[in-house]
Amino acid sequence: MRVDHDHDEAPAGTARPGSEYVDREQQVLDRIEKARKRKPKIKEERITSSHGAGGKATQTLVEALFLDRFRNPLLEKLEDGAELSVGQSRLAFTTDSFVVSPLFFPGGDIGDLAVNGTVNDLAVSGATPLYLSAGFIIEEGFPVADLTRIVESMSAAAETAGVQIVTGDTKVVQKGKADGCYVNTAGVGLRETDHQLGIDTARPGDAILVSGPIGDHGVTVMLERGELDIDSDVESDTAAVHGLVRDVLAGSTGVRAMRDATRGGVATILNEVARAAGVSVVVDEETVPVRHEVRGASELLGIDPLYVACEGRIVVVVDGAESEATLATMRAHPLGSESAIIGRIGEDPPGLVLLNTTFGGTRIVDLLVGDPLPRIC
Amino acid sequence: MRVDHDHDEAPAGTARPGSEYVDREQQVLDRIEKARKRKPKIKEERITSSHGAGGKATQTLVEALFLDRFRNPLLEKLEDGAELSVGQSRLAFTTDSFVVSPLFFPGGDIGDLAVNGTVNDLAVSGATPLYLSAGFIIEEGFPVADLTRIVESMSAAAETAGVQIVTGDTKVVQKGKADGCYVNTAGVGLRETDHQLGIDTARPGDAILVSGPIGDHGVTVMLERGELDIDSDVESDTAAVHGLVRDVLAGSTGVRAMRDATRGGVATILNEVARAAGVSVVVDEETVPVRHEVRGASELLGIDPLYVACEGRIVVVVDGAESEATLATMRAHPLGSESAIIGRIGEDPPGLVLLNTTFGGTRIVDLLVGDPLPRIC
Known part of the structure; x- marks a missing residue:
């Protein structure tokens, strides 16, 4: 899934022509390039958890099945929210289902997750979130008290985000045909900004920022399941980021794209940027904010924090000339006080994400294969 | 749940003061009135299938929990689609989750059901359906071939309905945490009509029409489960009714409200009309179109076809003076060729639905208690 190339003889981001390193690196690039050029095709006969993990299998499912059958230009953009023209208005429209387990965890629950998730998808597409729908699929026997708690949490989150x-x-389905409660939200927002946002607009020289420590949500949910024997104070970062997004857009004309880093984490978003824009993305590992506990838990789980879901963090791609100003804007917002510039857009190799590791090497950060963190949202 | 009053001495729709009939009838009315005046409160500690059946328990859940916590005027109207003002546009917005079992049945599957259901909710609220979202919750191990079939069915239904x-x-959730595949759709439509539609606008003298035989969908799904040993050619009536709705609105200025009769059937809609408008609804049983097989299956199931779900039938409340013209318009449409006038709006008793039975009696048709037809949509 991910290829490590930590060689002393190959300094970060460089490769000497003719060296063994270059040969091996080139082989890897060629293999990835070849795989990516193939027409997407679902090889499995049955759906696996990987198809819901946001990585390679999800991408194949979306491209080989959903895009192929639902084919229309709005869906093909694959942004977090579809941009619609309805009557005289430009709208954004998005949906997400939530199947997180457990339903309640430190810092949040499925209710505020469902509201914030859809609010954030609208916000990062440049829209003001306005209206939400809520669809519940409930397992028979689910405690009314728990449902009430979820609904109250949704109500509070909606009020905070200024949506209705x-x-x-x-x-309701029979016992054993769900897992307590699943929630779907869809959302409608109004696009008033003149920013032409889109991950395909990223260009060499742009900077990449994140709005705070990554992976808090995913690690919190894993710890709450008791699968790791760790005591930790880490909490889900679930929050509505529309205010932060608004500040970023107001403060900069050079914003190319924003995404909220949920399932698949920051690494997945960066891969989507690299592919959509045909550019490389170079991340400096030591600049990526990761809490101590999150790093420790990730190591135990054998997963890079770059792949672990956040629920209140945005990734911003902005003109390099505006990176410091944008950083200052983000840090001035309560939800962005620990923002950081974590990398930049380059030219080569197009479509790939490279990580300059803290040990001085460089490795490719590809899309996830498999589903290391099932049902974290 | 439903009170039978088939007395020879009490002709349809009348009651002689002082008779034993009137006393008993009055007691029933008083009891219902008292129950309805109570502040809705969820008595159960756990969710039961009744909470998803569209009847009394669903109503209580919606009123005591969702309305109470999400309180806003748009939700409170409880129409099939919320009416929104976004920018310069008047929109309709709606959502539905689909958990039908089995996923495939004569005449349709969960895919076209999910598209048509949301298209129809938009249409009956007076909007032109435009855009849909699709959220899938899939059980691990679900055959990719079945998912493909569902997606192709959704695609075909969307094309037929003119939506994207x-x-x-x-x-994706683990094996045993879903039942194959659940689908949520949300939809956005544009409201351009000047008709002020709303079930609360029904008034005495209005006529009630249905667009064809009722109960086909619900009975088809029940038969497909093999729970009744009946051979039958009946098929689901799943269809997008936006064209029929458009014709009705174009042909009449006296349309008060339209609904598509899904979960809970025609009886549930009529109860909602009676309660919202504070009127009575009087239905003549012999005028209600019901296929022979549907009537037979309903008898075996011990349920009145008035409670059985349709997925391509609309109920229209229209000014009595325009009932015949509206009937002609509906019959001229392929989806309305078997339309019928089935009843009228009266004054007394407010909030109740009365059925003049084929045997000459009258009975109250109340909201469903329990869930006689689980997971039919």
């Missing part, structure tokens, strides 16, 4: 939940639906 | 599926989401 205006339509809904409830279905 | 523009945004989506896929989650």
Whole structure:
């Protein structure tokens, strides 16, 4: 899934022509390039958890099945929210289902996750989030008290985000046909900005910023399941980022794209940027903010924090000339006080994400294969 | 749940003061009135299938929990689609989750059901359906071939209805945490009509029409499960009714409200009309179109076809003076060729639905208690 190349003889980001390093590196690049050029095709006969993990299998499913059958230019952009023209208005429209387990965890629950997730998808597409729908699929026997807690959490999150939940639906399935409660939200927002946002607009020289420590949400949920024997104070970062996004857009004309780093983490977003824009993305590992506990838990889980979901962090791609100003804007917002510039857009190799590691090497950070963190959102 | 009053001495729709009939009838009315005046409160500690059946328990859940916590005027209207003002545009926004079992049945599958269901909710709220979202919750191990079939069915239904599926989401849960595949759709439509539609606008003298035989969908799904030993050619009536709705609105200025009769059937809609408008609804049983097989299956199931779900039928409340013209318009449309006038709005008793039975009696048709037809949509 991820190829390590920590060689002393090959300093970060460089490669000497003719060296063994270059040969091996080139072989890897060629293999990835070849795989990516193949028409996407679902090889499996049955759906696996990987298809829901946000990585390679999800991408194949989306491209080989959903895009192929639902083919239309709005869906093909594959942004977090579709941009619609309805009557005289430019709208954004998005949806997400939430199947997180457990339903309640430090810092949040499935309710505020479902509201914030959809609010954030609208926000990063440059829209003002306005209206949400809520669809519940509930397992028979689910405690009404828990449902009440979820609904109250959704209500509070909606109020904080300034959105209204205006339509809904409830279905109940038999015991053993769900897992407590699943929640779908869809959202409508109004696009008023003149920023032409899109991950395909990233260009060499742009800077990449994140709005705070990454991986808090994913690690919190894993720890809450008791799968790791760690005591930790880490909490989910679930939050509505529309205010932060608004400040970023107001403070800079050079914003290319924003994404909230959920399933698949920051690494997945950077891969999507690299592919959509045909550029390389170079990240300096030591600049990526990661809490101590999150780093420790990730090591135990054998996963790079770059792949671990956040629920209140945005990744911003901005004109390099505006990177410091944008950083200052982000740090001035309560949800962005620990923002950092973590990398830049380059030219070569197009479509790939390279990480300059803290040990001085460089490695390719590819899309996830498999599903190391199932049902974290 | 439903009170039978088939007495020879009490002709349809009348009651002689002082008779034993009137006393009993009055007691029933008083009891219902008292129950309805109570502040809705969820008595159960755990969710039961009734909470998802569209009847009394669903109503209580919606009123005591969702309305209470999400309180806003748009949700409170409880129409099938919320009416929004976004920028310069009047929109409709709606959502539905689909958990039908089995996923494939004569006449349709969960895919076209999910598209048509949301298209129809938009249409009956007076909007032109435009854009849909699609959220999938898939059980690990689900055959990719079945998912493909569902997606192809959604694509075909969207094309027929003239809508685009523009945004989506896929989650995968472990084996035993779902039942194959659940689908949520949300939809956005544009409201351009000047008709002020709303079930609360029904008034005495209005006529009630349905667009064809009722109960086909619900009975088809029940038969497909093999729970009844009946051979039948009945098929789901799943269809997008936006064209039929458009014709009705174009042909009449006296349309008060439209609904598509899904979960809970025509009886549930009529109860909602009666309660919202504070009127009575009087239905003549012999005028209600019901296929022979549907009537037979309903008898075996011990349920009135009035409670059985359709997925391509609309109920129209229209000014009595325009009932015949509206009927002609509906019959001229391929999806309305078997339309019928089935009843009228009266004054007393407010909030109740009365059925003049084929046997000459009258009975109250109340909201469903329990869930006689689980997971039919």
